[in-house]
Amino acid sequence: MDAVDGNAIGGMLIEVFGAEMTAASSTCGTCGASRPVAELVVFRQAPGTVVRCRTCGSVLMVLVRRMDVISVDLSGLADLSPQ
């Protein structure tokens, strides 16, 4: 299955952060590359959503939904700054 990009998870990110996040700036904790969340690589196969750096491929975010709760792992990010 082809990857999509960060645009696709804009709705889920609003659920998590309470704000529009696709235009937010992200910085990879591994290679330091910065780009808008919309430009990150997104895989949406079960059981969760995996967001990777477009430069080095490191995992930046993992989001897993269970009923009405979304667990979020942001440990791959050095920075995430809403516009």
Next chain:
Amino acid sequence: MARTAVRGRLIWQAAPVASITRETTSVVTIELDPPHWPGHRAGQHLDVRLTAEDGYTAEREYSIASAPSEPVTITVERLEDGEVSPYLTGELRPGDLLELRGPVGGYFVWEPGDGGPLMLLAGGSGIVPLRSILRHRLRTGSGVPTRLLYSSRRWEDVIYRDELGQDHDGVQVGYTLTRNQPAGWTGHTGRIDSALLAEVAWPAEANPLAYICGPTSFVETAAAALVELGYPPERVKTERFGGTGGTDGRSGR
């Protein structure tokens, strides 16, 4: 239970279907009348959720096809093995309720103040958010010079054919047909690549602003080619909706 809309929060809502228009054999445009709609920006999408009797749900994103000043519409392509698009394109009727939330997105959006010239590249149903941008440009009286290159398999698959064929001041529309071409076809053929973009895209010196939407492989190829031509990466906005088959991906996002 009554729900109160909280500012900045997305809520799921049941939107009546106002009308359905067939665009091609596999594509329909659905006009919706969501009860709570804060207004959208050109290029945004909305999320659709279908719930089965046993509680199973499937969510998909669909690009908004209309300008911000127009009623909310989405355009959906039927994917044969999809979970959502066969229902939307084959079963849904005017008056039905469709559960949605939106609008969503703050990156792949265009406002007249963003300038241009605009270079729009569409692969298949990736034309949908670009049509919203084109309509917004027209409705706001923006004179920004615009070029659209639309890649499609066959002429019959081209969505909004009549609308795009109308002569709009300052808008040049080109097509490339990748699978087969009607007799006497004088447009481009084959997939978008560096050579084709070098021929049809605004030169980088014009400081163009590019929007590319379509299947992931299409977007990657087109974006890389524009950057190769000298477009700054931050002036190349992209939206990828996955494979062209095998998944239900979004239609036009």
